Amino acid sequence: MTASLEVSGLAFAYPDGHQALFGVDFRIGRGERVALLGPNGAGKTTLVLHLNGILAGGAGTVTVAGLPVDKRNMAEIRRKVGIVFQDPDDQLFMPTVREDVAFGPAAAGVKGAELEERVRTALELVGMAAFADRPPHHLSFGQRRRVAVATVLAMEPEILVLDEPSSNLDPASRRELADILRSLDVTVLMVTHDLPYALELCPRALVLSEGVIAADGRTGELLGDDELMRTHRLELPFGFDPRSVTMGA
Ligand SMILES: Nc1ncnc2c1ncn2[C@@H]1O[C@H](COP(=O)(O)OP(=O)(O)OP(=O)(O)O)[C@@H](O)[C@H]1O
Numbered sequence: 001m002t003a004s005l006e007v008s009g010l011a012f013a014y015p016d017g018h019q020a021l022f023g024v025d026f027r028i029g030r031g032e033r034v035a036l037l038g039p040n041g042a043g044k045t046t047l048v049l050h051l052n053g054i055l056a057g058g059a060g061t062v063t064v065a066g067l068p069v070d071k072r073n074m075a076e077i078r079r080k081v082g083i084v085f086q087d088p089d090d091q092l093f094m095p096t097v098r099e100d101v102a103f104g105p106a107a108a109g110v111k112g113a114e115l116e117e118r119v120r121t122a123l124e125l126v127g128m129a130a131f132a133d134r135p136p137h138h139l140s141f142g143q144r145r146r147v148a149v150a151t152v153l154a155m156e157p158e159i160l161v162l163d164e165p166s167s168n169l170d171p172a173s174r175r176e177l178a179d180i181l182r183s184l185d186v187t188v189l190m191v192t193h194d195l196p197y198a199l200e201l202c203p204r205a206l207v208l209s210e211g212v213i214a215a216d217g218r219t220g221e222l223l224g225d226d227e228l229m230r231t232h233r234l235e236l237p238f239g240f241d242p243r244s245v246t247m248g249a
Helices: 042-050 070-082 099-105 110-126 141-153 171-183 196-201 220-223 226-231
Strands: 003-013 019-029 035-036 059-064 081-084 159-163 188-193 204-209 212-218
Touching: 003 042, 003 188, 019 042, 019 059, 019 212, 035 042, 035 196, 042 059, 042 081, 042 159, 059 196, 070 081, 070 099, 070 141, 081 141, 099 110, 099 141, 110 141, 141 159, 141 171, 171 212, 188 212, 204 220, 212 220, 212 226, 220 226
Parallel strands: 035 188, 035 204, 081 159, 159 188
Antiparallel strands: 003 019, 003 059, 204 212
């Protein structure tokens, strides 16, 4: 399988000397959906910020679709790695939804009919085409999150990275977003503390703990491993049985 993402020997210490990553290795094939799990402070955000070069300077390499993440390739890397941050308001700042979704591709030089097509397709993929002319701040949180996903999809990324995509969503919005994510033909890396959501959406999971990959395998198997879960402070909701979920892979 062609790799969308390869992380090799990635280590990183913050300027204050705090070491957050200690040699992280994994590979994600094109079209896979992978959950990145781990307790608070495990290094998940630090890892994600290396995927598009926001953080750099430690040891090891990150490669996206064969292209190394480094200063020379930054513009192309930022197009290939689409990060949807936890707070949609960090990503929406234009007067209308349409302008927000057009912003990234327009900055990358896409214009005219192609730009319109990109915007239309991205909004259709997240079920928000009818909202194109609305100001983002008039939308509900769940709708703003979907538009934030569209802003990233409009870049036609190689890999979609989602930080806590289910946070602050009501059950119906949570399910609708899951259906949208499952329908997309894109590689997904999803950082989440919502373990049932990880199980529903991602056939594979990585457990990051104290700056190393502690486990990499089938999500259902990892969540069913009581010893692994306890060791890395992962807890399923009360009464939730990972063996009872049929996954929509
Ligand atoms: N700017 C910073 N300077 C120094 N240390 C930092 C900085 N940002 C994060 N850290 C430390 O690096 C470690 C990893 O943090 P990180 O935010 O990557 O964890 P996380 O797995 O994303 O946690 P959470 O689940 O709470 O979001 C933590 O110990 C944190 O305190």
